[in-house]
Amino acid sequence: MVVFDRPHSLIDVPLHYCPGCTHGIVHRLVAETIDELGIEGKTIGIAPVGCSVMAYDYFNCDMIEAAHGRAPAVATGVKRANPENIVFTYQGDGDLASIGMAETVHAAARNENITVIFINNAIYGMTGGQMAPTSLPGQVTQTSPYGRDTKACGFPIKVCEMLKELDGAEYIERVAVNNVKNVKNAKKAIKKAFENQINNKGFSLIEVISSCPTNWGLTPQNALKWIDEKMIPYYPLGVYKDRSKDKE
Amino acid sequence: MQNKVLMKGNEAIAEAAIIAGCRHYFGYPITPQTEVAAYMAKKMPKIGGTFLQAESEIAAINMVYGVASAGLRVMTSSSSPGISLKSEGLSYLAGADLPAFVVNVQRGGPGLGGIQPSQSDYFQATKGGGHGDYRMIVLAPASVEEMASLTVKGFELADKYRMTSMILADGTMGQMMEPVDLENLKVSKAPEKPWATTGTKMQRKHNIINSLYLKPEELEKGNIERYERYKIVEENEAMYEEYLMDDAEICVVAFGIAARVSKNAINEARSRGIKVGLIRPITLWPFPKAPFDKAKEHIKTFISTELSMGQMIEDVKLATDCKANYVLCNRVGGMIPSPEEVLEQIIKQNGGNK
Numbered sequence: 161m162v163v164f165d166r167p168h169s170l171i172d173v174p175l176h177y178c179p180g181c182t183h184g185i186v187h188r189l190v191a192e193t194i195d196e197l198g199i200e201g202k203t204i205g206i207a208p209v210g211c212s213v214m215a216y217d218y219f220n221c222d223m224i225e226a227a228h229g230r231a232p233a234v235a236t237g238v239k240r241a242n243p244e245n246i247v248f249t250y251q252g253d254g255d256l257a258s259i260g261m262a263e264t265v266h267a268a269a270r271n272e273n274i275t276v277i278f279i280n281n282a283i284y285g286m287t288g289g290q291m292a293p294t295s296l297p298g299q300v301t302q303t304s305p306y307g308r309d310t311k312a313c314g315f316p317i318k319v320c321e322m323l324k325e326l327d328g329a330e331y332i333e334r335v336a337v338n339n340v341k342n343v344k345n346a347k348k349a350i351k352k353a354f355e356n357q358i359n360n361k362g363f364s365l366i367e368v369i370s371s372c373p374t375n376w377g378l379t380p381q382n383a384l385k386w387i388d389e390k391m392i393p394y395y396p397l398g399v400y401k402d403r404s405k406d407k408e
Numbered sequence: 409m410q411n412k413v414l415m416k417g418n419e420a421i422a423e424a425a426i427i428a429g430c431r432h433y434f435g436y437p438i439t440p441q442t443e444v445a446a447y448m449a450k451k452m453p454k455i456g457g458t459f460l461q462a463e464s465e466i467a468a469i470n471m472v473y474g475v476a477s478a479g480l481r482v483m484t485s486s487s488s489p490g491i492s493l494k495s496e497g498l499s500y501l502a503g504a505d506l507p508a509f510v511v512n513v514q515r516g517g518p519g520l521g522g523i524q525p526s527q528s529d530y531f532q533a534t535k536g537g538g539h540g541d542y543r544m545i546v547l548a549p550a551s552v553e554e555m556a557s558l559t560v561k562g563f564e565l566a567d568k569y570r571m572t573s574m575i576l577a578d579g580t581m582g583q584m585m586e587p588v589d590l591e592n593l594k595v596s597k598a599p600e601k602p603w604a605t606t607g608t609k610m611q612r613k614h615n616i617i618n619s620l621y622l623k624p625e626e627l628e629k630g631n632i633e634r635y636e637r638y639k640i641v642e643e644n645e646a647m648y649e650e651y652l653m654d655d656a657e658i659c660v661v662a663f664g665i666a667a668r669v670s671k672n673a674i675n676e677a678r679s680r681g682i683k684v685g686l687i688r689p690i691t692l693w694p695f696p697k698a699p700f701d702k703a704k705e706h707i708k709t710f711i712s713t714e715l716s717m718g719q720m721i722e723d724v725k726l727a728t729d730c731k732a733n734y735v736l737c738n739r740v741g742g743m744i745p746s747p748e749e750v751l752e753q754i755i756k757q758n759g760g761n762k
Binding site: 245 | 432462608614
């Protein structure tokens, strides 16, 4: 009897992510969801530019690599071309909340029937740890070496809080993957975000608070602790918008 | 004759695109191509198609990238500053070998420029625009009829070579009205696209649409293969019109509205006994070599008539080994040379003999 196995929609190759990075966990949650919903054969994933740029080599479904920040626009095209496809984007904080902010906001405003998985680890990982739109006040990065000075470079962008104000968006939730309880919640949220699309509900975005031990300069264990101590207080977890609940 | 309808050039493009099987249009408002979007906004919902006004030109070209990935005929249209914004996407489309159709109804530049006709995006269209080694098929209509026929051709060539094809029109072509026969437009069936990302249906390995190759050997290989394809395009798809070239000693080279103006000037010059002809490139890339191979044997002077500071003239020189005299006859910033101005230049090059 198999009690634990690799999801079919996740290809059996070594991932390039750093030790302790939570991308692997989120990939698995997305893949488990695709398997459980039986949608691998009609799912199209859109990879971003950033650490998860090579996600197209990891998911077994058809995959598209988008230009930096443009995944929601590409997803819009794919979904409008074949509405029977299930289309998801997988984007980091630089991709989604900085260069691709317009595409994100407008896809949400149009209630585009897509699923967005948003990895917030408060840093640009792939390019070596620069300040992200979600880097915390005071956070030391390569491009904020004295700590993020909010006088000079402003405050972090709280994506869920912002998008929940849009009439268009269907479902907005923030989760984390730094302990078993949070991972279980994250799985539930991701599954709901895909189910919403299957049921033609529209735009669902799940923000996943993630770790980047390499660029945070922490051990994997301490990085998970840092999520509890620093990230979650600034980015509270929870459902920010659920239109199905509004209607009840 | 009774099949002809009077249409604006921009509307002819939109209707021809629908005839070519395009059911997805993405755009962002900009003068002077607005009629394309307006036409699509009216028509697409009635035929089960998609018209979507994107949040920016950047989003629009990436929506095009999405539909092209799904293997369907798709287009966007814009004007010069908007094409600059789309250029990122044009590079990605080329890198991912996706077929797409793009319209540029040019206005004067650089910067915000003006809204009057121009041909000053010639370099941008034929030499790049976006980053990296790539080409687009560039089509230059000189009538409303050609706005329609080259649109159909553009979709077909894009599919055939997995490239972007671009209509490079000027504001005049977009705005002027002429009779056009749309009923007799011939459209070939789109080829099979086994590479498209439409879902594996659990029956094949996953398809990937991508332009990232971190191993330099692989990236080099892809670029070389792409240029082998471009060579086939150069050999087979160049289009041009020759007018009164057989005995010509002076050759005017012009496309789009500049070619129409030049023809009037050439007719007047001919009536005065001046041996002048016209080469009108219809594809700007590939730039037609054949008429210039012939012309360079007997033409002393080439007059490049352009609505730019002299962009196509470089290709005229290259096509004729820089061995003749080359003269630029141009107006810019939204100004169009008059037939008299072109005639004056022809007379001047004929030794001043009227």
